[in-house]
Amino acid sequence: MKVSIIGATGRVGRAAAFCLAEENSVGKLVLFAREESLCKIEGESLDIYDALAAKGIYVSIKTTCDLKDIEDSNVVVLSAGISRKAGEEREDLGVQNAKIVAEYAKKVAEIAPDAIILVITNPVDVMTYVALKASGFKKNKVFGLGNHLDSLRFKTYIAKHFHVHVSEIHTRIVGQHGPQMVPLISSTSIGGIPIEYYSAWDYFTGYEPFDIKKTIEKVKNAGSNIIGKKGATEYGPAFAISNIVTTILNNENKILTVSAYLDRDIEGIEDVCLGVPVKLGIDGIKGILPIKMSESERESFLKAAEIVKKDTDKLMKVLK
Structure with a gap:
């Protein structure tokens, strides 16, 4: 290849x-x-x-x-x-x-x-x-690349907090790769168990309660934090790129969160590219998966779509 x-x-x-x-x-x-x-x-x-x-x-x-x-x-x-x-x-x-x-x-x-x-x-x-x-x-x-790296960072933060292997964390971030990213907390699980059930586990093990809002802010600012300290992000994006490319070349049919063109595939959103879960293989995107969201997640996702669409239209006018 x-x-x-x-x-x-x-x-x-x-x-x-x-x-x-x-x-x-x-x-x-x-x-x-x-x-x-x-x-x-x-x-x-x-x-x-x-x-x-x-x-x-x-x-x-x-x-x-x-x-x-x-x-x-x-x-x-x-x-x-x-x-x-x-x-x-x-x-x-x-x-x-x-x-x-x-x-x-x-x-x-x-x-x-x-x-x-x-x-x-x-x-x-x-x-x-x-x-x-x-x-x-x-x-x-x-x-x-979309929210693939954001999702990996989010998984890492959750795994560190609960002291479990990162492969046990099932979650993803969708929407904009930027301030309007949307964590799908409602469908996040650890070892197949919804994360909401882990509050009691926090209490019995002596861990601090998992602060979702604080963690999302860490994800949003991760790139800027790295750039501020060493001048650029390198290894995280590079391995995320490699992950996507090998998924394509090996026809692995993995479900990854990339920035894809929406044509009423999710929530009736059209003519904009957003981070959404897709099945990837040798032909590229084989399908965009439906997302089950809570009402607050849905509102945030629609807001992200509106902002990205506005920015996109503005740029396309400049490019003519």
Whole structure:
């Protein structure tokens, strides 16, 4: 299988390249960068080769500034754009990144018409919509990182609090990848037991009660917190990207929360990209799953859709 990364010199792109190079399902990896950054990405590829040699892994890595080299890609990871700085909102990056994403999405459609596009560039829900429209692809072939990483972070925080393995936590966050993210507490369980039943367990084990609101704020601010401390997020997004790509390449039919185009699939919402649970496989999105939400979750989800739709329409007018 062939995977191409557009924007491979960025910190997320570089980390994702390393994660994907380790995967057995990836045989060819194309790292695309602008001509002025080609030397840098060549150094990255040599460094990756050294690391893989130590692990007894081989993958073909091509570094290039010629987009024609993405031809025949199974998946194109689109992470090109301006990175978010500490204290900066994802929405602040909109117009500049939209122009970049639109340009590359058109090129992918021309050069690799059978590829699936995975959008990483922020604000990811809006950028996914831009990539979908600019490429002209069917909606199952263009989707964004969305709330997948948010959901993983939420699972980790819950697992740490209750001192259980993260695989025992079943939950997800939907809606916007940003301030309007919506945790589905009503369907969250630990080892198959609804989380609401664990309040008594807290009392008997001496743990502090689980503060859901505080935990969600931690999830919302996780990216900014990391950026403030080390300058950028890398490993979390990279492994989340690798998780999605390998799910596609291996046709695993996993249910992951990505930013997908809605056409009245959930709550009658249409013409907007939002984080929702989907079944992913070799053809991309095989289906959007229905969500059972409490009334407050439903209201928050509709609000997220309204805000993302407004931001998207505003950007599309600028792009014409």
